[in-house]
Amino acid sequence: SNPSEEWAAKLKVVEKNSDGTTQTRIIRRTSSDFKFERELGEGSYSTVMLAHDIHTEKPYAVKVLDKRHIVKEKKVKYVNIEKESLNILGRRNGIVHLFFTFQDEYSLYFVLDYASNGELLSLIKKYGSLNEEVTKYYTCQLIDALKYIHDSGIIHRDLKPENILLDQDWKIQITDFGTAKFLDKDPSTGAFIDDGRAKSFVGTAEYVSPELLNDKAVGKPCDIWALGCIIFQMIAGKPPFKATNDYLTFQQVMKVKYAFSAGFPSIIRDLVKRILVPIPGDRPTIKEIKKHLFFQDINWKASETSIWYTPP
Numbered sequence: 152s153n154p155s156e157e158w159a160a161k162l163k164v165v166e167k168n169s170d171g172t173t174q175t176r177i178i179r180r181t182s183s184d185f186k187f188e189r190e191l192g193e194g195s196y197s198t199v200m201l202a203h204d205i206h207t208e209k210p211y212a213v214k215v216l217d218k219r220h221i222v223k224e225k226k227v228k229y230v231n232i233e234k235e236s237l238n239i240l241g242r243r244n245g246i247v248h249l250f251f252t253f254q255d256e257y258s259l260y261f262v263l264d265y266a267s268n269g270e271l272l273s274l275i276k277k278y279g280s281l282n283e284e285v286t287k288y289y290t291c292q293l294i295d296a297l298k299y300i301h302d303s304g305i306i307h308r309d310l311k312p313e314n315i316l317l318d319q320d321w322k323i324q325i326t327d328f329g330t331a332k333f334l335d336k337d338p339s340t341g342a343f344i345d346d347g348r349a350k351s352f353v354g355t356a357e358y359v360s361p362e363l364l365n366d367k368a369v370g371k372p373c374d375i376w377a378l379g380c381i382i383f384q385m386i387a388g389k390p391p392f393k394a395t396n397d398y399l400t401f402q403q404v405m406k407v408k409y410a411f412s413a414g415f416p417s418i419i420r421d422l423v424k425r426i427l428v429p430i431p432g433d434r435p436t437i438k439e440i441k442k443h444l445f446f447q448d449i450n451w452k453a454s455e456t457s458i459w460y461t462p463p
């Protein structure tokens with residue numbers, strides 16, 4: 152298909168004429184519909200800008216990707232996966248929303264939710280570590296969002312505090328779906344198959360699971376492993392596996408060699424211990440994690456009221 156057509160597809164509007172017939176008009180949002188204010192950050196092949204829609208005054212984070220650079224660095228696949236994942240996930244608590252995409256001669260534009268409170272990583276760094284209550288607040292949201300991602304047939308594969316953004320109400324917005332994997336559907340039942348096979352290395356050393364290092368296996372348990380690492384990091388201030396270089400970090404991961412600091416709350420220690428186990432099949436599922444004692448005061452069904460409650 153024509154890539155320009157595809158990139159403009161979301162902006163097609165059907166208009167009714169006075170004689171009852173309809174016509175389709177493509178309203179092309181372009182960069183001139185936005186007032187670009189300042190740079191929010193830079194990725195390896197993108198720049199994220201704070202911009203306001205000049206018609207509505209609404210702020211957005213606009214990710215600008217340099218076409219030539221993406222093609223040269225062979226990142227086209229990742230850009231498409233990111234766009235497709237965000238389109239599948241749609242507008243949902245816990246996930247950064249992609250409003251529009253458009254392009255011009257040089258760049259691709261992703262118009263995203265503006266997460267004004269930055270990355271969870273910066274919050275952890277600012278305070279050194281987070282207390283039990285704050286850790287629970289973010290963990291509940293992560294679990295809820297991760298369940299939705301998995302139920303949508305997507306494995307994130309690069310969950311880490313840098314990819315967890317915080318909006319103006321301190322609610323999480325998971326981002327960076329460029330290395331996500333889509334699960335296949337069982338043709339007879341329509342259910343997603345988590346066969347644990349993916350055969351490609353992606354992710355970040357500190358949050359990568361042993362099964363990915365050993366036999367390149369990827370499934371839902373990989374994201375659960377990363378969740379365990381993130382919970383540990385919120386309390387300890389640093390990830391469980393971290394060495395002076397990636398190779399040494401991988402050694403620690405494969406041996407599941409990490410240590411709790413004195414004062415690490417025993418209830419969270421128990422949760423992390425259950426999650427950080429080498430065999431993916433031995434790791435708890437999200438359903439099982441929700442039943443852990445740490446979450447005994449959480450009413451998971453009424454997610455709008457109890458999980459997404461006022462930030463501590």
Ligand code: ATP
Pocket residue numbers: 191192193194195196197198199212214247263264265266267269270316326327
């Ligand atoms: P890389 O592409 O190398 O993995 P990255 O994921 O950090 O890097 P981007 O996703 O382009 O790259 O993000 C660049 C910076 O912009 C990050 O520091 C991030 O915190 C910030 N940023 C990204 N998206 C948003 C958003 N929706 N709201 C606010 N800030 C954002």
